[in-house]
Amino acid sequence: MRIPCPECGSRDQREFVYQGAAIALDRPQVDDDDAAWDAYLHLRDNPAGETRDLWYHEAGCGRWLVVRRNTLTHEVLGAELALAHPKAKGASA
């Protein structure tokens, strides 16, 4: 599996650390209720097909990426910087 890092180009999967579903970018507010935090921390769409997940380019540029992949075929469909995600605006790089 190769991931097209926007900064570094197409790189081997081994350079990246997988974090999980990109729901991690949609952090609830501190005073949101238990259900919102449960949905964020534990519940997952877990699609069989196209998914969006977060990978950290540890052995490269050190950027967090949102990678679009197909979980049935392992095809990588694209990647963008997590910073480009609307919810991530204002987060530190």
Add this chain to the structure above:
Amino acid sequence: MTRFSAWEVLKKGLSGNTDWTPHWRDADPRASYDVVIIGGGGHGLSTAYYLAKNHGITNVAVLEKGYLGGGNIGRNTTIVRANYMLPGNSEFYSHSLKLWEGLEPDLNFNVMHSQRGQIALFHSDGQRDAAVRRANAMINRGDDAEMLSQADLRKMLPYLNYDNARFPIYGGILQRRAGTARHDAVAWGYARGADSRGVDLIQNCEVTGIDIENGVVRGVQTSRGAIRAKKVAIVVAGRSSQVAAMAGMRLPIESHILQAFVTEGLKPCIDHVVSFGMGHYYISQSDKGGLVFGGNLDYYASYAARGNLPMKEHVMEAAMALMPMIGKAKVLRSWGGIMDMSPDGSPVIDKTHIDGLYLNCGWCYGGFKAVPGSGYSFAHLLATDKHHEPAAKFRLDRFQSGYGLMDEEGTGSQHNLH
């Protein structure tokens, strides 16, 4: 259905094995059932068997989208053990191991259960302390555990590399009652036992919808028509999220791929199950002679039932580090099972918020050895609406509440840590 016995095998053998008959019916769906079980794998079939045997509930259908036992029970490494430490897990797997020990006479079916012993290695003084603690927990639960020194191990497992610079072997925990079983036979034995008690096993029948009215389950839609049911049980580890979504539920599950490997058939050389936790590696030898071994998750969400090369390389490196002799064997095949990974690494056997809809999922890497216990406890829940004591802590709401988490590895209740 013919009952198996030495006499029957001899008699049928003398007549050229031509007059064996099918051991279960290929049933067509009826319009309604008391219980519909979605999923004809190990857990679904054992649930159906114990519903019929323990609770007398036989108006039951098992719906399988492919063929019986075609999912994860056909894609594992067949290890049976009860070496868990945390309350919740330990009583459950202890109960399951006891069921394994009586399974063959109970089912009148040879599941090739082989209590050859499992050895979990440790590599430092600190790990020895942790191993003693775990072994004591196992003994307290009523299961067996023995501490082996390096000298003991050298006699039993002369082929290990004891002087590995990074992970020298200090000793191991031996559980003599642990071992392996023939995975397919477990599915077949339960299928045969359920069918003979009147359960309909319906293959090529994919569930496409779950009918719910006013918070009460009414039945399912399938590729072979609608089926009404008083109770519906979801037992589809590997595809839990998709089936639960039909009931509008999101689960605390992320599906991951776990790879396994088998070599060409060899003469007997590995007599036990050996676990090398530090290398994320474990191995046993099948009765056909193949060395069956596996590693850790590939660590990205996947339903592909096959993995990528980096984990293959890691597993081969661990194999060579632990037992250099394996370098002479040729790998014949590799495959991947799809693991229902829960945040704390432990399973769910519970009711849902929908009346009559029950859920069995989240088996992580522990599903095969759990097959008897899971079916037994899930059948109890389905029949009585009460949790069965050994599985009473497998609650779905423990993640939201934070109460009763079973984080066996002590790494935290978070999706990417198990």
